[in-house]
Amino acid sequence: MYQQKIYNLFKEAGAIMEGHYLYTSGKHGSHYIQCAQVLKSPYYTEILVKELTKKLTGEYDLVIGPAVGGITLSYEIAKHYNVFGLFTEREDGVMKLRRGFEIPKGAKVLVVEDVVTTGGSVKEVIDVVEDAGGEVKDIAVLVDRCKDIKKSKLSDYKDKYHALLKLDLEAYEPDDCPLCEKYGRPIKPGSR
Ligand SMILES: O=P(O)(O)OC[C@H]1O[C@H](OP(=O)(O)OP(=O)(O)O)[C@H](O)[C@@H]1O
Ligand SMILES: O=C(O)c1cc(=O)[nH]c(=O)[nH]1
Structure with a gap:
């Protein structure tokens, strides 16, 4: 019931897109969760x-x-805890801390993400935090698309992983994608 309520909120916000999409992982699928559609709204975000x-x-x-x-x-989320909210970004494909952001040694860190599919992006952030000497206490995500966290790139962090909405959505290898024949080239909504 709770999951349905959260799903309805995403739907109402226009964040559940249907078509033919290319994911960050390189796989294809029929649904894209566009979290920017909920996060543009202070009401839904709160x-x-x-x-x-x-x-x-x-x-x-x-x-x-x-x-x-x-x-x-x-x-x-940083506002909720009254702490700093940083972000990492990729430079030449490598996830980094830029803009003078710093992670103090021993800092207790909450890693957040909008959508997790393979867990690759979150793992890259974890590596940045740990390389700086920070301690990842928890991982919090809005939408979990990975079928099994234990088999994802976040398997070592499964006990620290918290997701609001779990969605069981298919993703296909490009060569096996049944949508390609019907729709042609997939749309790539993400920045990679
Ligand atoms: O679990 P993963 O397999 O890493 O996939 C999920 C990632 O893909 C999307 O970002 P993307 O890098 O496409 O770009 P954006 O957030 O810059 O749009 C999404 O926001 C996650 O960061
Ligand atoms: O795997 C992704 O790239 C991905 C899937 C999805 O549904 N939404 C998103 O923002 N990224």
Whole structure:
């Protein structure tokens, strides 16, 4: 019931897109969760942050997420905890901390993300945090599309992983994609 309510909110916000999409992982699929459609709305964002933070019990020194999808969420969750909200970004394909952002050694960090599919982007953020000497206390995501966190790139962090909405959506290897024949080239809504 709770999951249905959250799903309805995403639907109402126009964030559940149907068509033929190319994901960050290189796979194709029929649905794209465009979190920017919910995060553009202070009204929806406040509800989502309230619900997501209910799942978290830790105390954090800072919040961090990957650009672009994690920027607004990082800021809004940081506001909830009254700490800094940072973001990482890719430079020549490598996830980095830029813009003078710093992670103090020993800082208790909450990593946030809009959508997790393979967990690759979140893992890159975790590596940045740990390389700087920070400690990842929790990972909080709005939408979990990965079928099994234990088989994802976040398997080592499964006990720290909290998702608001879990969606079981197919993703196909390009060569096996049944949508290509029908729709032609997929649309790539993400920045990669
Ligand atoms: O779990 P993963 O397989 O890493 O996929 C999820 C990532 O893909 C999307 O970002 P993307 O890098 O496409 O770009 P954007 O946020 O900059 O649009 C999304 O915002 C996640 O960051
Ligand atoms: O895997 C992705 O790239 C992805 C899927 C999705 O539904 N939404 C999104 O923002 N990214």
